Amino acid sequence: MTPNLVYVIVIGVLFGAGVSLLLERTLTRILIGVVLIGNGVNVLILMGGAFGTPPIVGDEPVEGMSDPLPQAMILTAIVITLGITAFLLALAYRSWQLLGHDEVQDDAEDTRIIELADRDEVPHADEDDDDLPNPVYDCAPGREAVR
């Protein structure tokens, strides 16, 4: 197949703009990035199929039809993007409602581990004492019955 320059450029620009937004911290921007990349991917899939007349049997001769398979895949993708957009929007709103902004924060658990690494400690360092626990001297269920 011969590629189409317009599609190639559109794909590049949609990906480029989308990715530069995706790397932001504001959820709304990330969301717009996701939508743009989604459109770019759809055009990419579209490009994989032949250009032609609408794939409806009977209206036009079969030979000149566009490829229906990528179209079905894109259709699914479009609607899923709608669902994802709604979810991310709800997430942005919730974040704003709770924190007063819609910025993606650094993960708190990861930050804790980074602090541990900086202090050269291991997790649960406080629980382990230096000596191996002696397994035997403090076992034997039922001893107290005699004492």
Place this chain on the structure above:
Amino acid sequence: MFPGGRLLVLLACYAIAAIGAPALVRWWGPKAMYAVAAVPAATFVWALTRTGAMRSGGAVAETHPWVPELGLEISLRMSTFPWVMVLLVSGVGALVLAYSAHYFSSGEAGLGRFAAVFTAFAGAMFGLVVADDLLLLYVFWELTSVFSYLLIGHDPARSASRWAAMQALLVTTLGGLAMLTGFIMLGQHAGTYRLSEVVGHLPGGAYLVIALVLVLLGALSKSAVFPFSFWLPSAMAAPTPVSAYLHAAAMVKAGVFLIGMLTPALASEAPWQQVIWTCGAVTFLFGGWTALRQTDLKLMLAYGTVSQLGMISIVLGTGTRTAALAGAALLAGHAMFKAALFLVVGIVDKTTGTREIYTLSGLGARRPLLAAVAAVAVASMIGFPPTLGFVAKEAMLAAFWDGGPWGRAMLACLIAGAALTVAYGLRFLWGAFARKADAQETDAAPIGPGFIAAPVLLALAGLGAGLFAPGVDELLAPYADGFPEAGHAYHLALWHGLTPALGFSALALATGFGLFLALHRTSAWRSLKLPFKSGTVYKQAIGGVDRVAVELTGRTQRGSLPFYLGVILVTLVVFAGGLLVFDGPWPVGIELFDTPLQVAAGGIIVIAAISAAVAKRRLTAMVLTGVSGYGVATLFIFHGAPDLALTQFLVETVTIVMFVLVLRRLPARFSERPLKKVRRFRVAVGIAVGVVASGMAYVAVSGRQAAPISELFPDLAVSYGGGHNIVNVILVDIRAWDTMGEIAVLLVAATGVASLIFGRDRLMHRRGGSRPAPPRTGEHVKWLYRPETDGSHQAIILQVVTRLLFHTIVLFSIYLLFTGHNHPGGGFAGGLVAGLALAIRYLAGGRAELNAAAPVDAGRLLGTGLLISVGTGAASMLLGGEVLQSAILDFDLPLVGHVHFVTSTFFDIGVYLIVVGLVLDILRSLGAEIDRHQESGEDTETLPQLEKEAA
């Protein structure tokens, strides 16, 4: 009744008993252990009935299908050596369970779980020794590790027992995994995983060496042989019945059992014997020395067990007939005397409250029976006639005396180890029962007959087996006969005449006795120990792993989303871009466009997307994104994809509505852009990814040569799918599974949206909306009546026009749904149109209007839709077709005329309902509920307040 399946039936009995044990314990308390003990006891009796077959060298074998696709089967085989293990495992298991009934008080926490896990362990151990398939053996092997973990950690409140349990689990499963690799290497080479067949098809060279070492890692770690011995003493944190059974008689024997099973084939293959002899000798000697240094009776036995396991490994790994005979006898003898000794220690501990040898004093005089039992068991341990231990040791010494120069060297080692065994054996007796000058007489509670029965029986068994040594010899001979014979056949007996073995035996006894007396006088020797403890090595290794994990996680997991995405995208650029640049010639030939109109649409998309990326205001960015989306829809039209264009236009519109609904609450401008440098980096990554994506598109499309599969679709769509719109037929028929997955995703997304906005359960009922108040009786309801609306920002004209148009739009959406099979449209497009109709109603009149237009719960719509779609698939399956297969019905209806109906329409109806449900859910959540937040000022519901609420 079960002619060929007794082994499997017995295994099932263990499983049933394990499941039922907690209930029995709840009803009967500790006495339930007697009931549970019936299963191993039955196994023992059944095994005894096979004695005749075993004596003649026969085997009980059975095979049941398991996972035929993987070539896995439950193949069980009991020949002589496994039979001995079955007798030990079941016999000792039954006795220890009976003992447990007295060991635990009725108030013991977690006793039900203990009984269940203990029984399950006994079953797993039984399965392990009769498994003939290497993979099945591995499964049982790991099961015993897991149950052992649970039993060591019987008291989860103590950190020592948690630590010990984890240590045992880590060490044994690590070995187990190595062993699995070894098994797979052997099995793949032999083409079968049958233990009885693999040994005949061995590979050679380095392949075999690696496989052997891996298998040995498993066996030695399980049997706590050096350098893995440290986990066993720690495992003494378990209750004493567990120590007696798992860590003396049963589980730790799995390793030496495996060695014994494989030695007939592997003994002559280096480095089988060398590894076993070296590790075993180190374990035997240092284990014995460390046992001597202990002051706690249980620990003394634990190190003694480690030491004895080293010795048994050596003997079973040797590979001569006499050694095999001796090894099997040593194994049996050890199971009996060591279990008995542990149970004695349990009784001492339980009745006196201590196990310290310097605290206990005069117990022998008060409890002569207990002392006698211990003495008989120790006699077997140190090899004092006429016990089984003595008989076995004679055989061992004879085997190594005949075993060439290396055998003689090993013999010296064995005699030294035996002397150490004598010394700590005597020290055990002295420590437990002797009267010490500087200690008080120990008080001891009375011992019930049931409590002491088990050790008595075990000790007597060891004594009896020694007295009837020729009988034992006859039973073990079929196993030993599998080995090459050196000279005359050796027979187990109490008296062989004045042989060198007898001399060595006497030498070991005398040296050991001397050592005991010498060490008894001084305590300076106790500081003599290994320069390192392998337990410390383990602790450092575990600590090191933790440290590495923290450092690695700290370095790589920065917790920043842009960082992660950046790494992924840069990787994409480097690898995909690198491939594009360096791999192969670039295709030539590109056409500018298919139709000039594409240039116009493409230009709009490019300008809109770039402007959206640099926009400072949220609304601007959103509108520009919408514009680029409409541009893509236009591209779809030009490409010849009307369905896509229709859906894209509708989706873009719904997206804009959603954005507006949410953005009205968010600040108008994006937050301040961070550092310029970071921004430049983002833009650079964006441009790079864009270029790579373009390149990938160009190369991929140029590279496409094969005829697309969709060339077949036009015919298929009409003949099988019964529709002319190929895209729609693909969605509801040819690739209906994809669509099924997709609508499930939509359902999840809708639920996620609702739960994020409504937040708490009690608010979720609002998702259903509320019907407008019913009109009072007599009141005339006017069409286009304007109900009480909330808020005052409503355009009355828009509202009235919307009402007029609403039904028309809904009708149109239904038309789209049904016409979709033959013309552009379908469930997705129809559902989106209906959703937009609802959106207009909401935008014009607020949530009251929305509720009036759609007085249903969004969740119900979604659920009904999914039910219909799944139901269509299920119905076609129930009617004998494939899942989601469609049937074409042609019939004539009066008035309507000819009807061409395809059952996949039902599937599309489900899709339609789900899409309507999704949009309704979005409107209720992002629209109506956010309205309500705004009105009630709930948007101040920030974190501190929530925390207060939680408190």
